[in-house]
Amino acid sequence: MCPERAFGLWAILWLLLASGLGHASDEGPIIPPASFGDQCVADTEIMRKQHMSLLNHQRDETVIEGVRGNPFSLVGCVNCHAQKDDNGQAIRIDAEGQFCESCHAYAAVKIDCFSCHAALPEEGFGNTHEVIGLNTPVIAPLAAADPAKHFSHQQRQVLQSHRVAAGPHNQLRGNAALKNIISTHTTEHQRPVNSDTR
Amino acid sequence: MQSSSTNNKNSKAQQARRRFLQKLGLLGAAADSYTLLELQAKTTASAASGDKRWGLLIDTSKCASGCDACVRGCNTEHGIDASDSDLTRAQWIRKIDLKDKLTGKESSLPVMCQHCDSAPCVDVCPTGASFKRADGVVLVNKHTCIGCRYCMMACPYKARSFIHENLTEQKPSAPRGKGTVESCTLCVHRIDSEQDMQPACAVACTDEAHSAIVFGDLNDPDSNISRQLQSAGGSQIRSDLQLNTGVRYHGL
Numbered sequence: 001m002c003p004e005r006a007f008g009l010w011a012i013l014w015l016l017l018a019s020g021l022g023h024a025s026d027e028g029p030i031i032p033p034a035s036f037g038d039q040c041v042a043d044t045e046i047m048r049k050q051h052m053s054l055l056n057h058q059r060d061e062t063v064i065e066g067v068r069g070n071p072f073s074l075v076g077c078v079n080c081h082a083q084k085d086d087n088g089q090a091i092r093i094d095a096e097g098q099f100c101e102s103c104h105a106y107a108a109v110k111i112d113c114f115s116c117h118a119a120l121p122e123e124g125f126g127n128t129h130e131v132i133g134l135n136t137p138v139i140a141p142l143a144a145a146d147p148a149k150h151f152s153h154q155q156r157q158v159l160q161s162h163r164v165a166a167g168p169h170n171q172l173r174g175n176a177a178l179k180n181i182i183s184t185h186t187t188e189h190q191r192p193v194n195s196d197t198r
Numbered sequence: 199m200q201s202s203s204t205n206n207k208n209s210k211a212q213q214a215r216r217r218f219l220q221k222l223g224l225l226g227a228a229a230d231s232y233t234l235l236e237l238q239a240k241t242t243a244s245a246a247s248g249d250k251r252w253g254l255l256i257d258t259s260k261c262a263s264g265c266d267a268c269v270r271g272c273n274t275e276h277g278i279d280a281s282d283s284d285l286t287r288a289q290w291i292r293k294i295d296l297k298d299k300l301t302g303k304e305s306s307l308p309v310m311c312q313h314c315d316s317a318p319c320v321d322v323c324p325t326g327a328s329f330k331r332a333d334g335v336v337l338v339n340k341h342t343c344i345g346c347r348y349c350m351m352a353c354p355y356k357a358r359s360f361i362h363e364n365l366t367e368q369k370p371s372a373p374r375g376k377g378t379v380e381s382c383t384l385c386v387h388r389i390d391s392e393q394d395m396q397p398a399c400a401v402a403c404t405d406e407a408h409s410a411i412v413f414g415d416l417n418d419p420d421s422n423i424s425r426q427l428q429s430a431g432g433s434q435i436r437s438d439l440q441l442n443t444g445v446r447y448h449g450l
Contacts, residue, residue: 044408063339066246068390075370116340116375118368 029106032099036080036125041071051077073111080119092119222285251334252384253416253444254400254430255337255423261403261409263306265411268411272310275385276372277365288359288374290382291399296450305450306413308399311357311382312337312435313444319349319358328379334416334444335384343378350379354436357381384413416444 034040040047042054049176051072058072093100094114104111190198202418269291273280278288291310297303313336319328320336327343330336338349338358350358356382362375368374371387383395396404400411414423432446 062330063337063341064331066333066335066386066390067244068387076371112316116373116378118370118373122370155264160339163201182341 013038029102030097031102032081032083032097034080034099036082040080041076076121078119079125080115082121084117090120095120199241202441204304207407221330230372237420246331246386246390247333249417251415251416251444252389252448253313253334253423254310254384254397255412255414255426255446257305257410257412257430257448258305259449260306260408261306261407262410263295265303265306265406265408267402267408268308269397270294271398271405274427275322275369275388275398276371277367277374282363286360286362288380288410290357290359290380291376293358307447309355309357309435310445311353311384312355312441315442317441318352322348324348324351331386336381336413336444337383337386338379338381340375340380341374345377345379349378352383354439354441372444389413 041052042047047054054072055074055077058070059074061067061070062073078093079102082093083098085091091098092114096105097102098110103109147172203226256305270280272278272291272350278290280287282288291308293306294309295304295306311363313330313334315330315334317328317330317336320330323329324346325342325344325421327339328349329334331340345360347360350360352354360377360379364376365374374380385395385399388395388397389412396413397411401411402422403409403411412423412426416427418424419428430448432448433450434441434443434446435450
């Protein structure tokens with residue numbers, strides 16, 4: 001077979017493959033797994049649906065009232081959710097296919113947050129799992145946080161509307177409950193199952 | 199069943215997490231429990247309080263002409279690129295040299311946002327983005343700033359800058375971006391986060407062994423800054439405007 005023809009065949013094969021993949025991604029965005037931590041700052045279900053309002057309330061509280069260390073810090077999102085490339089270099093969280101872009105591209109949402117906010121984790125964060133930046137809330141998702149103290153009024157309403165009480169029973173949540181969330185989640189979003197992050 | 203390589207990875211992650219928790223002093227003996235759940239917020243979430251009024255006292259007799267340590271400290275802290283074109287560069291602190299024509303007395307001083315009690319920039323802002331926090335810090339809320347620059351016109355101290363170009367590599371603690379106005383924040387991200395934290399300029403000045411910038415609570419009569427103000431006095435630049443500035447100068 002002459003090389004041109006071989007190339008042609010490969011090209012066709014590749015196209016077929018690519019269109020197949022394109023089709024697969026119609027079933028949902030592929031969301032990269034978190035690179036740090038075992039669970040999010042609130043229940044995953046809540047985060048998926050409510051992160052915009054939680055972020056907005058946090059934003060006003062921090063900037064206007066000077067409240068720091070609450071769970072829904074944008075710096076925190078980036079620290080835990082930014083991926084690393086093969087050389088261990090952090091990848092911008094808003095880059096194509098990355099955490100904040102994956103769903104948004106799929107849902108045709110465009111955010112401008114990262115024109116100002118750093119899209120890379122705080123220096124040293126996650127390299128050793130030991131260095132915590134100045135601005136990083138070390139939390140305490142929902143469960144451990146004292147709702148009266150750690151959440152604004154609006155945030156409490158958002159959380160309550162999901163009937164997820166910030167009570168001690170959440171503290172007992174362990175592997176089983178997490179796995180549940182993960183499996184519902186994977187069927188929803190077709191995320192490639194990535195066992196080493198669990 | 200998990201493969202052994204996964205197990206390895208898992209236990210590595212476990213170890214890393216353990217180290218992380220140990221570092222935080224949060225790992226007890228019964229260490230098997232579920233990680234981050236037990237951690238408390240590093241800083242207590244308390245709002246800026248009206249009981250406080252943050253301010254600076256600058257001793258111009260200690261401030262050295264030609265020294266720009268405070269400016270550099272500020273630039274580093276906020277990721278301001280001092281090599282940008284002079285015309286468009288952001289400038290939160292300027293060093294100014296003065297000479298009294300009559301007496302010939304020379305002095306050098308840094309000028310930044312004076313954190314006015316009755317701030318003209320707040321008065322003129324059409325969106326409320328230019329505002330004063332309960333603790334007296336005058337800020338731009340960049341989420342609502344539309345970049346009209348009225349505040350820059352209104353400011354008697356020329357303390358504000360407009361960002362003309364797209365920025366990259368911002369610091370996580372100092373978001374900055376095109377189309378908004380910015381100025382000295384008294385390093386709110388530092389002073390809110392931990393007690394006894396000083397703004398970067400004050401730290402840089404102390405590191406340079408000048409200690410010309412004292413930061414503290416003007417409402418607390420026992421604070422270092424209040425005691426120095428009491429004993430040595432501190433004047434306002436353009437005191438004729440009666441803005442009751444939070445930044446005071448001694449020795450002018």
